[in-house]
Structures are given as structure tokens and as C-alpha cells.
Amino acid sequence: xxxxxxxxxxxxxxxxxxxxxxxxxxxxxxxxxxxxxxxxxxxxxxxxxxxxxxxxxxxxxxxxxxxxxxxxxxxxx
Amino acid sequence: xxxxxxxxxxxxxxxxxxxxxxxxxxxxxxxxxxxxxxxxxxxxxxxxxxxxxxxxxxxxxxxxxxxxxxxxxxxxxxxxxxxxxxxxxxxxxxxxxxxxxxxxxxxxxxxxxxxxxxxxxxxxxxxxxxxxxxxxxxxxxxxxxxxxxxx
Numbered sequence: 282x283x284x285x286x287x288x289x290x291x292x293x294x295x296x297x298x299x300x301x302x303x304x305x306x307x308x309x310x311x312x313x314x315x316x317x318x319x320x321x322x323x324x325x326x327x328x329x330x331x332x333x334x335x336x337x338x339x340x341x342x343x344x345x346x347x348x349x350x351x352x353x354x355x356x357x358x
Numbered sequence: 359x360x361x362x363x364x365x366x367x368x369x370x371x372x373x374x375x376x377x378x379x380x381x382x383x384x385x386x387x388x389x390x391x392x393x394x395x396x397x398x399x400x401x402x403x404x405x406x407x408x409x410x411x412x413x414x415x416x417x418x419x420x421x422x423x424x425x426x427x428x429x430x431x432x433x434x435x436x437x438x439x440x441x442x443x444x445x446x447x448x449x450x451x452x453x454x455x456x457x458x459x460x461x462x463x464x465x466x467x468x469x470x471x472x473x474x475x476x477x478x479x480x481x482x483x484x485x486x487x488x489x490x491x492x493x494x495x496x497x498x499x500x501x502x503x504x505x506x507x508x509x
Contacts, residue, residue, distance in 0.1 A: 314380055316452075
């Protein structure tokens with residue numbers, strides 16, 4: 282993955298599993314429906330606090346929502 | 359947080375509550391923007407009806423000290439107060455778009471004003487007009503905001 286490339290995510294799948302609309306998820310997170318849509322389509326990468334909020338809301342680790350393309354290679358050097 | 363704790367947090371919000379919050383946030387945002395637009399239009403109409411449209415531009419027409427101070431105070435209250443209120447109902451995506459749009463508008467001003475000034479000093483163009491530069495900034499800001507929001 283190149284620097285600046287959007288991080289892939291499973292937000293749409295997790296949202297669909299709960300049968301939530303984008304507005305429903307946005308309201309629960311305190312962001313707009315447009316923000317949820319932008320994250321789902323990879324146009325916007327959420328801040329760390331928002332990513333943690335998502336993680337808590339869906340009760341899954343952040344790595345299960347977002348994929349930076351390094352597949353669990355934790356060493357960033 | 360444990361999985362059961364997270365589930366409790368998720369379930370503590372009834373279904374549909376998220377959509378209600380989203381609608382409330384959008385409504386609050388439009389109310390603030392609408393209120394600011396009214397505050398912006400009211401002085402314009404007042405000056406227009408009292409003194410004619412030329413009063414806003416004419417160098418010969420001088421406002422009374424009370425009127426100019428009232429206008430300046432109203433503007434500062436609207437911009438600072440409205441900006442603070444708007445900030446409370448603006449999410450991180452909207453803020454990021456706002457920062458990018460403001461950078462674009464600032465860049466437009468940085469390009470146009472010095473170029474205009476330098477050409478004016480050489481006698482090529484008329485003297486820079488401050489209200490035109492102000493409008494240029496706001497038009498650039500509006501166009502960039504629309505671009506980043508709907509691209």
C-alpha cells in the first residue's frame with residue numbers, strides 16, 4: 282500500500298449485519314451520514330478516536346474493521 | 359472494554375435513535391446557518407432601504423459612528439458566536455473539508471492580491487479593491503467547499 286492510499290474497511294458489512302442505515306450509524310457515532318458514506322467508500326480515513334468508537338460500537342478490534350494492507354505486520358520500520 | 363461491555367453499550371441505544379440524532383444534528387446545523395444568513399442579510403437590507411444601494415460602496419458616503427460600530431459588533435458576534443455554535447455540530451469530515459477549502463481560498467487570495475498590487479504599482483490595472491478581494495475569498499471558499507463535499 283502506498284502512502285496516502287485509503288485504508289480498506291469492513292464497515293459496510295458490519296453495518297449491514299446489524300441492519301443499520303448510514304444515518305443510524307452516523308447518529309450513534311456522532312457524525313454525519315456523509316461521513317459514514319465517505320469512510321465506507323474509502324474517500325476518508327477516520328481519526329483514531331472515531332476508529333476506536335467504531336471498534337467499541339461493533340465490539341471488534343480495530344484491525345477487524347480496518348485493513349492497511351500489511352496483513353498484521355506490526356513492525357512499522 | 360470486554361465484548362459484553364461493548365454489546366451493552368451498543369444495545370443501550372434503541373434502534374432508530376441514531377437516525378433521530380442524525381436528523382437533530384442536521385436540523386441544528388441548518389438553523390445556525392439560516393440564522394447567520396439572516397443576520398448577514400438584515401444589515402444589508404437596512405442600509406439599502408435607509409441609504410440606497412450605493413451607500414455600501416460609495417467612498418463619499420460615510421456611515422455614522424454608531425452605525426459602523428453596531429455593524430462591526432454584529433459581525434463579530436455573528437462570526438465568533440456562530441462559528442462556535444457551528445463547530446459543536448460539525449463532524450470531523452466536515453471540519454477536514456472546511457480546512458482544505460479554507461486553504462484553497464487563502465491560496466487564491468495569496469495569488470490574486472499580490473499580483474494585482476504589483477501590476478497596479480506598474481500602472482497596468484486599477485488599484486486593488488478590498489471588497490472584491492473579500493468576495494474573491496468567500497467565493498473561492500464556497501466553490502472549494504462544494505468541490506470537496508460533492509466530488
